[in-house]
Amino acid sequence: MGASSGRRGSFKSSRSKPSRRSPDVSPSRSRHLASSSPEYLFDESQLQPPAQPPPDVQDLNQNLERLAALFPDIQVEVFREMLASFSEESRLFIITDKLLKNPGEFVKGRRRANDHAGSDANTLVSRTDAFRTAEYKRAVRALAAQEFKGLLSRSSIDAVLSEYNYSYLDARQTLVDLSSKTWKFTISSFLFRRKPVTSAEAETHPLIIWKSADDGSMVPTIKATGSSELDRELFEELIIPLKEREQLLREERDRAMAVSLLTEDAEAQEAMFECTCCYSDAIFEEITTCTAEGHIVCFNCVRHSITEAVFGQGWQRSIEKETGALRCPAVASVECASCISPEHIRRAMQAEKNGDEIIRKLDQRLAEHGLLSSGLPLIRCPFCTYAEVDDLYIPASARRPRIRVSNIPNIVVIFICLILSPLSVPILILALAFAILSLNYSFRAYVSRRLGAAVMRYQRRRRGLRFNCQNPACKRSSCISCSKAWVDVHVCHESSLVALRTQVEQAMSMAIKRVCPRCSTSFVKTAGCNKLTCPCGYKMCYVCRKNIGTPNEGYQHFCQHFRPEGDGRQCGECSKCNLWEAENTEEILRKAKMEAEQKWRESERRELSDAEKAYLEDGVGRFCRDKGLGRLLPGGKVPSIDEVCDLIIEALFV
Template identity: 65%
Template structure:
């Protein structure tokens, strides 16, 4: 009792002394007529709480109207981006990364002309295999995307601060190095940062204590910058503001807009299903439903149609299933009327009904289902394909879309007969005389007898006639030109009518595919093992030696964790100091520092990158690599059947053109081009 009263008295004395100190004359406001009355203090405090609430809400961006306008970049950044655009237009086959690296290293006012001169004289020194794929050059204009352009200093600062807040287990230099590799793009650098952070000792400790798992970049809803806030009485995704308008807009477009679009689609589907259920319940209560003649289910008036002959009532679900089965299944011949593009009546009760569901009703039914527009587009393509095939005209097709047109070599009213090239007659006569006077006359007689015997076979004559006709067509096509430009406004690409590949001047059939494959493999292998200096943006790869690297600009970094070890004079102290033989890359059992001789198993990384690139190429080309193409990937020179000349098996390349026995097509092409006009 005594202790409680004593403690209570002392606590009251402490509180009174604190109040007295807080209301000392030096801190008390002077009385004035403008001072607020005690009765207004609650509203004053509530206004403060409202301001605090608004500030807390402004930390997250829910709607696009909350985004700050993007400020105009500085003049030097604008000039650099203009130089990037000009260099991309001059050298469309070189990646923008090369231009960005060279513009960052040169400080001359006329750097554009200097870089152009260097790339024209000695491109291999600066390009180092970083070239664009041929198909990419054809698909898009030579331009610089937003992710490839130079970033403003404010944007770089905001991205760096954002990465430092999220990945506290990584050093600043490691984060700077990864950001430099991705041109200071937070979304592109985050997968690498997540991978490095999961290997750090801080994450290892926290994962053991708190059972944490690294959040991958593909998990948008679980992204640390994404939160769900109440907006208009409903939960809406929001992104945390970074203070930079450009970065906020980029994060909002990449993280929030896909979530909002998906949420909108889900809400529309649920609202439509709910409205349809209410409408169906009301119609059933009034006995105003209609029975489908195909599935015998009841449907409301808005969800049913009828054929134009006997008036069979068919619900939209049966129409949707019939169209889907006809386009993607086995019901094309049975269900679709090709001449009118309508659906035959699917009623079960009358199999002899000649009625059809009109195209307008088909569109109404298909627009009510998911992916209905895509199914209608496939239906139109198949109907157009049927119309082209039924016409019997020779067609030229675009390999990149469904566009086709009549071959301009089709001239039924003006068929020019084939004529022998008169200038070749003396040469042919001299050749035959020389052969008859030579010991090869017996061989020529034997070949003539064999040809005569084979000519008696009708199938052989037909085969030779088809090959010869095809050779004449190929010859006429080459005379006219192999370039075909698609007239479809959505495509507009140029292709080769011989190999169906994208047209590139000067075009060689099938060569573009091999060049694209080689460039794609080289690019994937270089991107898998490259590092970028965060100071001068120079790309480099360690071929041998230790993991302490020094850039020509003086920047020193660790090749394993990308940490700056030159600013703090850390040097070799950054690496494990325990005794180990030189070149030993095994992990240390006594500390967790980086190993001076640790290697990334470059061969395995390169093999994986090469295999992934070849797999993507096979999926695009829909075929496997031949032995010559595999040899082309290895040494840039295709072998014959995978056999090299250094072993003495390449004798065919010296005896026959192309180093192989000519095929029937090649023989026919040679005869047509040499003797026929």
């Protein structure tokens, strides 16, 4: 079973039919919805505040936060499983001790990647990873049982929900995939023309029920589930995006109507103005003038000029970098040297569909130009456009390294030993060659640059490599040296292959794992038949996840027709699960591996080299450790020039 592809997949409920037309959603008209259906939620004011979790759930979630802070590189589901397995007394200390002494026994490839793109850096445990209350679980089970009634057994639904920690919107895609393969769905789709729905359109989502208001408009609603937390999740994921989109559409329609009315009135009064750029007529509210000559320019020309400057080839020609103004685009015999003010630019861009985004891009390019023009050395956030002046380059705060006096006697002793040793001749030859090369200015400049860079890296390590972005939309921490996300304990210049291997192992593990709905233990079938027995005693089918621990189930759940042992083909005489049916594990793992590698390529913006591919295949970097001098050197490789310079600086300076 592949991991869920998100919250786009859906399955049409037999209890509701979405409208084929795109309905008019209006928050102002939603209050006119008939009061005869109070169980349908259409407004945020109807949502109840989330109830306080029971003390045991609060304690579990607090322990979850503590463990996530202690072991930030381990997935939260590992802590959740261990907390559910141990008794309440001293379980936090027991789990911490086990993870410190033998992490491989519990983690098994379930580690987090170093770079969490798109995740909230301030949140250790997300809402979908936290422990759920019994009320929330009952509401999720009831919702799934209602939607997939007659298609999946309750035990199969419980098993899938357990795999996703009862996050219903995440588990729906797997439930849809399982239900579409059953013989019940095949019969119902043939007799009742029931179609599988995997719609990405919010209007046709089966959990949304369209209700008619008194004014004839259609209002999207969701049926109350009995859990205030689940109601709020469904409302935020399904209803609010529809309302926000309709709000934007309504504003665009209102503005277009206002411009149309003003244009008709201005044409009737002969109060139109001619644009000196495109020579079209415009109303007074849709024009601006340049600061000196007073050329009239319509907002359409302003919008076109700004868009071309930001995304096209008009940056140098159209933008005044010092003030951020737009050079006058009026067509005249002599080019106008005046500008259109930034205030009028923002006013013109308000009517553009993506006007705020274009203005933001314009401000970024102006800020970038100002930073480059200043000539100051900058430190940049690798995850956004934020930059600040590097304080190490400011004379007031720069601290030059001092000679390490305590190391001078040691260096002198080492030098005398080298002179008296059999290696003295090669050393003298190297020293003479270095002295001769030092007469060359280019060589001296090269050595000076290398040593200067080593001194700067040394100062950087003394100051600290952690860089905290101050952009409110980012707020992520990174390493100044290697530009990777900062994770304690940070190893600078650590190969990104570790992150790739972690992502691949995680994706392959998630693709074939199952979760026991009784004790929440994760496991993977490596061999044997499809009758799985959890250590807690729960028995389930690996194919459909149904509970087969009842006396009437067991092996009777599987096909009883004669077949050779290990034959995984589908039976032609019945539709029961095959005891020996095996998923194409190699194909599933290959697909998961390819998806993880593709995400890594997009984040790293490069391809794997042959040596890196060999590293991933054998698990160790033997390709660089078994050659020549690498056997005698620490780390198994010849040090680079930068590493030699760093060693010299660290040995001589403090």
